[in-house]
Amino acid sequence: MEDKELNIIDHLDELRTRLIITLAAFIIFFIVGFMFVEDIYNWFVRDLDVKLIVLGPSDILWVYFMLAAVIGVAGTIPVLATQVWLFIKPALKPIERKISLSYVPALFILFIVGLCFGYFVIFPTVMGFLIELGGEMMVTNFTAEKYFRFIFNTTIPFGVLFELPVVMMFLTSLGIINPYVLTKIRKYAYFVLIIIAIFISPPDFMSDFLVAVPLIFLYEISVSLSKIVYKRKMKKQKEWEEQYGVEADTVEE
Structure with a gap:
């Protein structure tokens, strides 16, 4: 009984270590994204004919954090996958260890491909449909918070599904x-x-x-x-x- 309890404690300690490493990786990539958030912002709004507006100072901070968070999540995916593999590695058969390790880079690549599909195919299609729906009845203005929330809602799900x-x-x-x-x-x-x-x-x-x-x-x-x-x-x-x-x-x- 004591051996089983010690074994559970060891697994929990290892799980905590893996989570700490993953969290540290996210923080690092988040900081990197925050440092280049202006360049990322300019890339996303490069095709807009008008400047985005904000309704308060907190919206500016929200945009900074959300853009940096997307970079953080994308960069953390291979780290998370590696930590999951290392955690379950002792329970895998020798054959399964070699095969499953090759999936780690594939997870990151497919996530990026999914984001690209959502952004370059789905997002302009949906955006065009909604703008045409308003027609000449409304003046189209975008707040930064609404615009980027819309982008994330139409791209991130495809990053996951891919x-x-x-x-x-x-x-x-x-x-x-x-x-x-x-x-x-x-x-x-x-x-x-x-x-x-x-x-x-x-x-x-x-x-x-x-x-x-x-x-x-x-x-x-x-x-x-x-x-x-x-x-x-x-x-x-x-x-x-x-x-x-x-x-x-x-x-x-």
Whole structure:
């Protein structure tokens, strides 16, 4: 009983260490983002014909913090993924350790790709639709706080959703899911993805279609990659069993 309690305490201590490292990385990237926030701001508003307005001094501070926070989150993702991998590494099989480590850089790359898709494809489409909706009835002015909140709401969800293939591959390599399960629940997954697309896009068919199709495509990519990982996992497990005469999960490094 005491050994189990000590083991739990050791795991909690390690978890705290991993969280502290991740938090420290976020603070560092946040400070870096804060230092270059003016350049980041100018890049985001480069295509606007008017200057953004603020309704109070606190809005200026909000913009600074939100822009720096986005840089902090983007830079922290590979650090967080690495810390998660190091935390669960002792519980992984030798084969799983090598495979899962390769997913760390992929998480960061796909997050950036998702942000780019949201910003360069979804954001201008949604923004154009909403401006045209107002037509000549209204004078279009943007506050800095509303403008950047709108950008983040139409880009950050795609940064997260674009990591779906890597997450599926990782869970497959751990044996938590397999491609047959993903294929079986495909219609339910489509329904959820379409609901997400409707929720984050303007209320018109073309915008919903423009968002839903990439999400469904991502799911199909996830299923295909899960099949590849699953076949490799089964093949390597069979090789371990033939070489050592025991099941792969009993072989230690």
